[in-house]
Amino acid sequence: MNTSITADGGLLDTLNGIPKVDLTANLDAAISAGRRMTSILREVVSLRRGAGKLTPNEYFYYRLWDPALTAAEKRRFVGKLAQHPMHLARNDPGWYAVAADKLLFHTLMVGSRLPVPPLLAVAQTERRAGEAVALNGPREITRFLRSQQIYPIFAKPIAGKYSLSVVSADRYDPSTDEVLLLGGERKTVENLAADLAGGTGYVIQRRLDGNARLAELFGPRLWSVRALILVGPSGPVIHRAVAKIATGNNPADNFWRQGNMLGAIELETGLISRVVRGTGVEMRLNEAHPDTRQPIVGTLIPQWKALTRLAVSAAEILPGIRTQSWDVALTADGPVLLEVNYGGDLNLAQLAHSAGVLDERYTEHLARCSYRSRALQEAEREPSRKSRPVISTFPSSVN
Numbered sequence: 001m002n003t004s005i006t007a008d009g010g011l012l013d014t015l016n017g018i019p020k021v022d023l024t025a026n027l028d029a030a031i032s033a034g035r036r037m038t039s040i041l042r043e044v045v046s047l048r049r050g051a052g053k054l055t056p057n058e059y060f061y062y063r064l065w066d067p068a069l070t071a072a073e074k075r076r077f078v079g080k081l082a083q084h085p086m087h088l089a090r091n092d093p094g095w096y097a098v099a100a101d102k103l104l105f106h107t108l109m110v111g112s113r114l115p116v117p118p119l120l121a122v123a124q125t126e127r128r129a130g131e132a133v134a135l136n137g138p139r140e141i142t143r144f145l146r147s148q149q150i151y152p153i154f155a156k157p158i159a160g161k162y163s164l165s166v167v168s169a170d171r172y173d174p175s176t177d178e179v180l181l182l183g184g185e186r187k188t189v190e191n192l193a194a195d196l197a198g199g200t201g202y203v204i205q206r207r208l209d210g211n212a213r214l215a216e217l218f219g220p221r222l223w224s225v226r227a228l229i230l231v232g233p234s235g236p237v238i239h240r241a242v243a244k245i246a247t248g249n250n251p252a253d254n255f256w257r258q259g260n261m262l263g264a265i266e267l268e269t270g271l272i273s274r275v276v277r278g279t280g281v282e283m284r285l286n287e288a289h290p291d292t293r294q295p296i297v298g299t300l301i302p303q304w305k306a307l308t309r310l311a312v313s314a315a316e317i318l319p320g321i322r323t324q325s326w327d328v329a330l331t332a333d334g335p336v337l338l339e340v341n342y343g344g345d346l347n348l349a350q351l352a353h354s355a356g357v358l359d360e361r362y363t364e365h366l367a368r369c370s371y372r373s374r375a376l377q378e379a380e381r382e383p384s385r386k387s388r389p390v391i392s393t394f395p396s397s398v399n
Contacts, residue, residue, distance in 0.1 A: 008164040015162045015256060018080050019061040019347070021280045026060035029281040035065050043074065050075050052358060053082035060280045062350060069354075076356030078346050087323060087343030089371035095320035099342040102158045102203050103129055112317050114310065115336045117205040117329075120150055124158055124201025135204075141193035144204075145179055148172055152207040154251075159200040163252035167192070168207060183249030209332040211302045219291040221246035224253055224327045224338055225265065225301060227311045228349050228357070230365045231322040236315035238308060239361060240349035241265040243272055243301065244327070247290050255348060261287070262352040263296055270304025272296055276351050307335040314340070322369055 047054040058079045121133040128134040155167040168182040178186040210222045228240040243263030246253035263272040325344025329336045
């Protein structure tokens, strides 16, 4: 488990950028499915010029060569090059810090009496929050980490993204003066303290226990729900919801971590209707959970109505962020807010649902927020079609 901010710098650049895919392998898969090179090239050029500004890599990343998708459905996908200006048009920059600074976010949620993980300590010089312990430098962090009663803990950088450099620790071993991390790795207290004292500082929280029903079926890893929320004149509305499915010894449920999965959630019922692992030619559909072999499709998200009410209530507190992506943990004590993203990556919703976000509601949201482009105006004139969630050219599911 890497907690080095410097070492994670390259990965941050990768995750912020255009997704990387093996173009040769993906092109071979498309041709094997019956697509002709000329038609693929025409689609790539058309989508690059469209409202979603998709790159060739993203065309294959989302498997948009699949003949089961119509041309209109493909044009609803949004790439990284379009996502950033869309977020800038919709969101007030003065509100950015509320989402980017984990300690500020925590303080705001506590002040609003909304559930967040218990904060044990703040490892950032000259900052504090409520009754949490203020840790100034490696020496104080070292003493804190030797306290048996604080475990299990979860620590994340105050200015972190993508769960990079997070720490999930089970316990302290006084016989070796080491901290036992999730998955069995050990780290000396002094080395871990040096990591937590670096960069922008850390918030150290009590690690949450997962929902008992999900743990029974899929193991103890904590899941969360990513809720994409649009804030308009009538208030916040959940546009898409995705289950972020943790597997193995991953310390977080982010999809980029090897083995983690995404589940498309039906908004009315909280039912997981589709599950994805991997992207492009490596994408697999509707597999069972790799740790328990239990099927995921058909699972009902626990306390779904309470979770959606919580997400909408939290969204109302941030009116300056008109496109919000919330992560809500599915814990033993009910839904708990983990963080909000200022816009957030749209790839999770698009991969999970096999449907671009640029549907009628999202297009209207962009227009209300004064985001206009020629390609988007052309898309608005197209007749609306219901997106089809199932792609037909996948390898057989594994049970």
